[in-house]
Amino acid sequence: MPQIVRAGAVSHVGRVRSNNQDSGLVGKHIHAVADGMGGHAxxxxxxxxxxxxxxxxDVQFTSVSExxxxLTALLHExxxxxxxxxRTHAELKGMGTTADVITRIGDEMVIGHIGDSRVYRYHSGELKQVTVDHTFVQRLVDAGRITPEEALVHPRRSVLMRVLGDVETAPDVDTYVVPAVDGDRWLLCSDGLSSYVDEAQIAEVLARKVESSREVGDDLVQLALDNGAPDNVTVVVLEIGEKPLESIKPKVVGAAVNPMRYASNAPKRVKRLLPDVLQSRRKLAARPENEEFAAPTDEMFNRILAEEKRFRLMRRITWSAAVVLLIAVMVGASALVYSWTQTRYYVGExxxxxAIYQGVNANIGSFELSEVxxxxxxxxxxxxxxxxxQVTGTIAFATLAEAQDLVERLINGTAPTQPEEEATPVPTSTPTPTATSSATASATSGGE
Incomplete structure (x- = not known):
């Protein structure tokens, strides 16, 4: 029967955050990742x-249904x-977290999921995202309003529709059941990884043959940091096989390593996962929503869509105004250039x-910048x-009078008939006859 033969967890604060709001768990039976809602105390x-x-x-369940x-009950508790x-500490009002929990039951992997942390399965050389993000942009993708590629850069991509915590709705947990196959690797991660490392890079790391799952986790975190991830990065890596490959010791990483600064005054929960726990769920009182959470109601969804519509309208107006301004500048500049050309003249054929032309001997597309x-x-x-x-090559003038003067001289035959010749260089010295030359000249003269 397949079992988890390797397990590792790594968490890093990231390149920008001052504190780590992620937590991770590798247990005996239960493994998890949680990403605290950033930007909130x-x-x-x-x-x-x-x-x-x-x-x-961290208990072992006896069946998939259980x-x-x-897992749903655990997340509700x-x-x-x-x-x-x-409620006890006012400074924590509005806090929340995502959560992904996974456990193996026989030859199945059972997952509990809420938020935008993710669970991936690397199977037969292919990486597949098992969970579906509980985000506003994912709902837009599901509704066919935007593409997955547009969701990656959407301005509201950080808005969560479901979380655990001090929000105005009871948590709605998704569960998944997926076969546990020998050789598979499973990845639980916060969005500090999935938002900055594409799936092809993740798959490449998960495909490597390494000595420990911790090494795989280190490589994934380092890849996120190399890609400039500003957010916290937390990963839990599990490997499925037939025989244990390393000793798996329960451990927590990230914020969960630190002593609890705040505690609940509620009675301590007992270690039980029974129907009465499920029946003890209660809806939370309405609380002010925070900037990273939006209640998954049709009213809220439509309100955000209306905001999106207004945003797109304003963006179109802004772009249109910018285009109009740019066109106006170009037209104005063109008008100035054209006005200047009409102060020029040239003589041509x-x-x-x-003939005398007004303008310059040039065209802008099919528009001529001169006329006879x-x-x-x-x-x-x-x-x-x-x-x-000269005439066929055109002769430019700054004024009409200068052009008319040249034409008049061409008609009267007084215009230049050839280019002005350069002056012949004057020698710097003249050779002086030598004495011998003078004597010879005299002798010759006397002989005559």
Whole structure:
């Protein structure tokens, strides 16, 4: 029969947080990850209460159905302790935590899940997310309103729809039953890993042959840190096999390692997972929602959707205004450039004759930046080669008068007929005849 042959847990505070609000558990029978609601006082307390309670009730269930009911009951009881602590200590009001719990029953893995921490199964070389996030964006994905890729960068991706804790609704726990297969690896993790490491990278790490599950956990946490994870990162790694590969000792990591700073005044829960525990659940009194939790009611969902609609509308208006402003700037700049071009003139060819153009000899697409304002009767063919090349290549002027002056000279034949020649360099010294040369010249002269 398959069993858990390796188990390891690792937790890290992350690159930004000053305290660790995650907690993790590797037990004899129960294993868990809890992620305290970040940004609120008491997130570490909430996750610690949940994990410590699970560690105290690390029992073995006798059947899958009992495990499903038992894990649900455990999470409800942990929720009661968190609520009691928040009632006793006002500074903890609004605290909460996610929770994922897993246990093996024969050849099945039974999971209890609430929040956005995740459980993955690595089976036959493929990684699959078993749990479904209880988040606002996941509900949008399920409703077909956004894609999974859009959910990764959605501005409300941190809004939780279900948690344990001091919130305005009783916890609604999901349970899953999945086969336990020899060679599988299971991963429980907080969103400090899943939000910053893609599944392909996680699968690559889980595929490695290593000496311990702790080593796998260390590699996953380091990968999250290398990817810049600012949040707490907690992982629990389990390996399924036929024979034990390492001694599994119960341990907690993260916030649950620290002594409890706050305690509930409620009667201590006894170690039992019986129907009367299930029947003892009670709905919590309405409490102000905090910024990371939204009650999973249609009214709340529609309210957030309305906010999203307003946000998208404002974003469209902003983008539209920006586009209009950009177009206005471009049009204004174009108008200024065009106005400047119309202060320029040049002499060129038009229909074989010499002509004066206003503007510059250039186009913007199909739009010409010049037009003929004076076409003469002087044919370009009547010009000498130098003048013809100058006119066909266009001659630019700053004023109309200068252009008219050149045309007048071309007509009268007084325009330059060739380029001005450069002056011939003057030698720096003139050779002086030598004495021998002078004498020879004299002798020659006398001989005549």
């Amino acid at each position: 008491g997130g570490d307390v909430a996750s610690s209460i949940a994990v410590k309670f699970l560690a105290e009730h 495990a499903q009911e038992g 942990a929720n009661e302790l968190i609520v009691d602590a928040a 038009y229909n074989g004759n010499v 304002i004076d076409e003469t009767d002087l044919s370009v063919d009547d010009l000498n080669p130098y003048q013809r090349s």
